[in-house]
Amino acid sequence: SSGPDSGSQVPITQSSSDEYVCQHPPYKIQLVSSSPLVIYIKDFLTKAERDHLREVSKSTFRRSAVSHNSGSSSSHRTSKSTYLKSADDPIVQCIESRALLFQGHDVLPSQLEPLQLVRYTSQKEYYRLHTDWFDHNDAYKLAINGGNRISSFFAYVYVRNDTTGGGTNFPLINPPRDEKWCDVLDCDEPWEKGVTFRPVEGNAIYWENMYPDGSGKGDHRTVHAGLPVTSGDKIGMNIWTRQVPIGEDARAAYPSRYK
Numbered sequence: 001s002s003g004p005d006s007g008s009q010v011p012i013t014q015s016s017s018d019e020y021v022c023q024h025p026p027y028k029i030q031l032v033s034s035s036p037l038v039i040y041i042k043d044f045l046t047k048a049e050r051d052h053l054r055e056v057s058k059s060t061f062r063r064s065a066v067s068h069n070s071g072s073s074s075s076h077r078t079s080k081s082t083y084l085k086s087a088d089d090p091i092v093q094c095i096e097s098r099a100l101l102f103q104g105h106d107v108l109p110s111q112l113e114p115l116q117l118v119r120y121t122s123q124k125e126y127y128r129l130h131t132d133w134f135d136h137n138d139a140y141k142l143a144i145n146g147g148n149r150i151s152s153f154f155a156y157v158y159v160r161n162d163t164t165g166g167g168t169n170f171p172l173i174n175p176p177r178d179e180k181w182c183d184v185l186d187c188d189e190p191w192e193k194g195v196t197f198r199p200v201e202g203n204a205i206y207w208e209n210m211y212p213d214g215s216g217k218g219d220h221r222t223v224h225a226g227l228p229v230t231s232g233d234k235i236g237m238n239i240w241t242r243q244v245p246i247g248e249d250a251r252a253a254y255p256s257r258y259k
């Protein structure tokens with residue numbers, strides 16, 4: 001039997017204070033559009049997580065590839081990007097699990113692509129109008145890679161405080177009209193331009209890329225652009241979920257920091 005001063009018990013008060021525990025912040029969600037489904041998420045990434053993502057990614061950014069032209073850069077997307085390695089990184093794993101939990105019970109960890117950070121530091125850096133889902137002409141990507149991208153999160157990881165521009169524009173989504181939205185939307189944009197989210201650190205946009213009818217067709221109304229950063233520095237993060245698990249070969253083909 002062991003009393004209070006026996007050495008055989010592990011005192012619970014002695015766990016080391018620098019041990020990391022994954023805790024999801026109490027983020028808040030607001031519906032932007034029900035069709036297509038677009039949800040705004042406030043405080044999706046904590047300050048500590050954002051600092052960590054910047055720390056592990058610095059000096060790993062490379063000129064971004066575009067999906068329909070994989071491996072090469074183009075004037076369509078002039079930003080720089082990098083993939084995050086999750087294997088030995090409990091903070092990256094914590095963010096991945098948050099993205100999975102957000103989507104309910106039917107999404108497997110193997111459906112997530114490695115998290116991608118994208119960086120814009122000058123007005124020559126932008127990502128023109130595109131959809132995150134692949135066109136069916138892009139049979140190669142669909143076949144090797146776990147199918148299409150059913151959903152997207154775009155989270156703002158870092159927005160230097162002198163940043164102007166750099167919003168995320170969805171021209172085919174009707175903006176909500178209540179001016180309470182003006183803290184996160186650019187309410188100066190004309191209504192015909194759709195919704196422009198201002199880059200606000202820690203917040204995220206979530207949307208579904210496919211029509212919900214099970215046809216597996218990409219929804220064109222999800223077209224969007226990363227607007228030029230007219231001054232400052234912006235780092236965002238893409239979290240993309242595929243239709244089915246990504247095969248090991250396809251996963252191994254993700255560039256740079258994933259390996």
Ligand SMILES: O=C(O)CCC(=O)C(=O)O
Pocket residue numbers: 118127132154166167168169224225226227236238
């Ligand atoms: O930079 C943005 O605001 C959006 C970026 C984007 O849409 C993407 O990387 O797919």
Ligand SMILES: [Fe+2]
Pocket residue numbers: 130131132224
């Ligand atoms: Fe995108």
